[in-house]
Amino acid sequence: MHNTPGSLTPKDHKSNLKDIARLFLKLGITAFGGPAAHIAMMRHEVVVKRQWLSEQHFLDLIGATNLIPGPNSTEMAIHIGQERGGWRGLLIAGFCFIMPAVIITGCLAWLYRSYGQLPQVQPFVYGIKPAIIAVILAAIYPLAKKSIQSVELGIIGIVCLVLCFLGYSEVVILFGAGFAALGWAWLLSA
Amino acid sequence: MFLPLAFLNGDAKSFFGPVNISLFLSFLKIGAILYGSGYVLFAFLDSELVAHGVISRQQLIDAIAIGQFTPGPVFSSVTFIGFQVNGISGAVISTIGIFLPSFVFVALLSPLLKKMRSNKLFTTFLNAVNVASIALILVVCYQLGRDSISGWQTILIAVCSAIILFRFKQVNSAFIIVGGAVVGYLLLLV
Numbered sequence: 469m470h471n472t473p474g475s476l477t478p479k480d481h482k483s484n485l486k487d488i489a490r491l492f493l494k495l496g497i498t499a500f501g502g503p504a505a506h507i508a509m510m511r512h513e514v515v516v517k518r519q520w521l522s523e524q525h526f527l528d529l530i531g532a533t534n535l536i537p538g539p540n541s542t543e544m545a546i547h548i549g550q551e552r553g554g555w556r557g558l559l560i561a562g563f564c565f566i567m568p569a570v571i572i573t574g575c576l577a578w579l580y581r582s583y584g585q586l587p588q589v590q591p592f593v594y595g596i597k598p599a600i601i602a603v604i605l606a607a608i609y610p611l612a613k614k615s616i617q618s619v620e621l622g623i624i625g626i627v628c629l630v631l632c633f634l635g636y637s638e639v640v641i642l643f644g645a646g647f648a649a650l651g652w653a654w655l656l657s658a
Numbered sequence: 659m660f661l662p663l664a665f666l667n668g669d670a671k672s673f674f675g676p677v678n679i680s681l682f683l684s685f686l687k688i689g690a691i692l693y694g695s696g697y698v699l700f701a702f703l704d705s706e707l708v709a710h711g712v713i714s715r716q717q718l719i720d721a722i723a724i725g726q727f728t729p730g731p732v733f734s735s736v737t738f739i740g741f742q743v744n745g746i747s748g749a750v751i752s753t754i755g756i757f758l759p760s761f762v763f764v765a766l767l768s769p770l771l772k773k774m775r776s777n778k779l780f781t782t783f784l785n786a787v788n789v790a791s792i793a794l795i796l797v798v799c800y801q802l803g804r805d806s807i808s809g810w811q812t813i814l815i816a817v818c819s820a821i822i823l824f825r826f827k828q829v830n831s832a833f834i835i836v837g838g839a840v841v842g843y844l845l846l847l848v
Contacts, residue, residue: 495730496729496730497729497730498729498832498835499729499730499832500727500729500835501835502726502732502798503731503732503798504795504798504799505831505835506730506731507795508831509831509832512830512831516827516828517828527788528771528775528784528788529771530788530791530792531784531785531787531788531790531791532767532771532784532787533764533767534787534790534791534794535787536763536764536767537689537690537691537692537693537759537763538689538690538692538759538760538763539689539731539732539733539757539760541731542731542733542757542760543760543763543764546760546761546764547764547767547768550764550765550768551768555765558761558764558765558768559761562757562760562761562764565730565731566730566731566734566753566757568729568730569728569729569730569731569734569737570730570734570737570749570753572728572729572730572734573724573725573728573734573735573737573738574737574738574741574746574749576724576728576738577724577737577738577741577742577749578741580720580724580738580742581741581742585720586720586723586724589727591842591843591846592839592842592843593727593839594806594812594842594843594846595811595812595815595838595839595840595841595842595843595845596835596838596839596842597802597805597806597812597838598803598806598807598812598813598815598816598819598838598842599815599816599819599834599835599837599838599839599842600802600835600838601799601802601803601806601807601816601819601820602816602817602819602820602822602823602834603819603823603831603834603835604795604798604799604802605799605820605823606820606823606824606831607831608792608795608796608799609824611792612792612796615785615788615789615791615792616789617785621785621786621789622789624786624789624790625789625790625792625793626793628789628790628793628794629793629796629797632793632794632797633797633800637693638693638794639693641790641793641794642787642790642791642794643787644790645786645787645789645790646783646784646786646787646790647783648786649782649783649785649786650779650782650783650786653779653782
């Protein structure tokens with residue numbers, strides 16, 4: 469077998485797929501706290517620890533998955549799998565990320581139908597939420613620094629923040645930001 | 659007299675029966691058009707399922723709670739609902755329905771994204787969308803804080819978690835979250 473340096477041998481490819489499966493199974497089991505926390509944890513694994521993607525590339529994936537409907541963090545997982553391992557990686561990442569939750573939920577659903585109520589988790593959730601806030605902030609800080617590339621983008625970010633607090637829908641804010649930036653660029657060039 | 663009725667009932671609830679088909683289509687639709695957070699999912703399922711008497715509102719509330727306190731995607735709530743309506747086959751069909759669009763969207767978006775990144779107009783657009791996405795995550799953080807920070811215990815957990823994460827960038831956030839749960843539980847006992 470002759471391979472130019474840098475190209476992936478089938479063996480590399482296979483170990484890539486295994487890495488993808490391992491990572492997203494792990495995330496599927498340990499990623500508590502909703503989409504924002506999942507994205508924070510994925511950034512730590514994929515950008516900081518494994519360096520599969522650059523910070524900018526990861527940021528682009530966040531933006532892009534926000535533009536399409538559907539659960540953002542699951543789509544991030546699928547997307548990262550695709551970047552790393554092609555269509556096989558896409559399927560494996562998505563499947564591994566979703567499966568643990570589905571199995572746990574399935575068991576709870578079965579218990580619920582037998583007992584008619586949920587287990588008491590309140591005492592455990594109590595301390596999880598404040599920790600999740602810290603996890604999200606720690607991931608969002610470098611991403612925010614990366615995303616605000618100009619004064620204009622900084623202003624757009626602040627306006628988005630205000631609109632979101634005022635209760636505008638996410639779709640309006642996301643597409644509004646994009647078109648506002650285009651309009652701004654057009655005004656500057658005119 | 660009873661036999662055909664029982665047969666009909668069994669048929670309707672079989673794997674490819676009308677109950678599963680309508681579950682599949684409802685969740686396929688939601689997976690394909692829903693933007694944003696779990697709160698939107700709640701409103702959607704409320705009008706789609708509770709209003710049509712497929713599940714009760716209490717079942718929906720419990721389903722959403724389960725999706726939030728289990729790891730992985732919040733949309734695993736749907737597995738729970740599918741199970742309540744039609745057992746294991748309902749759970750499987752509903753899960754496939756809600757996540758299928760995400761796989762398709764990312765498969766379509768991913769090659770497009772690479773091409774468009776070299777387009778100047780699209781880059782302007784995406785940069786602004788990235789900033790908006792970060793703003794949305796910040797607002798999620800604020801909402802989490804508003805719901806969960808009360809009293810010195812939760813503040814202590816949030817601040818200590820943040821200090822650890824910002825000082826030691828290699829720390830796995832899963833440890834922080836489990837740590838938060840344990841410390842929170844202990845502090846409640848004090």
